[in-house]
Amino acid sequence: MGRRTFTKEFKREAAGLVVDQGYSIAEACRATGVGSTAMSRWVKQLQGEYGGVTPKAQALTPEQQRIQELEEQVRKLEREKSILKKATALLMSDDLKSSR
Template sequence: MSGKRFPEEFKIEAVKQVTEKGHSLADVANRLGTTTHSLYAWIKRYGPEASHHQAKSDESDEIRRLKKELKRVTEERDILKKAAVYFASQSD
């Protein structure tokens, strides 16, 4: 594996050759000197369905953020409950 790095414009153009111009994936990969695996990854990232994948990723990020916030707020609530019980017992 050569570990070559290709510019984003190169990747987008390679994806267009497969998705818009109808060239075979293996043919494009051979002509451009990359692997079919890389080309599949580029299609997933830059292809016509990329906005769908990005939307799913954004939703996952939002769910992760909300779960983290829920955990923090739940912990704060539990601490406040314990503090209320403590102070209620101190005032008696």
């Protein structure tokens, strides 16, 4: 049997049963049909996100999802800037050689 996959919305709602509504992990597992290992991981992640920690995995809360999107944009812009710096240096060195 293959591994089940869950949407970030489902994970957020399932973990929210514990974090927001006071269910025990066992009760939330029974209510959602999810194993305790996965539920514990989601609960820990959601608690961390509520505390302002941006997870390495796909974020569950809209705020942390936005932070991840913005961090990816920053990484992309940094890569583009690096490429432009190298291209500028190359063009300038070519100009110096041809002006001699």
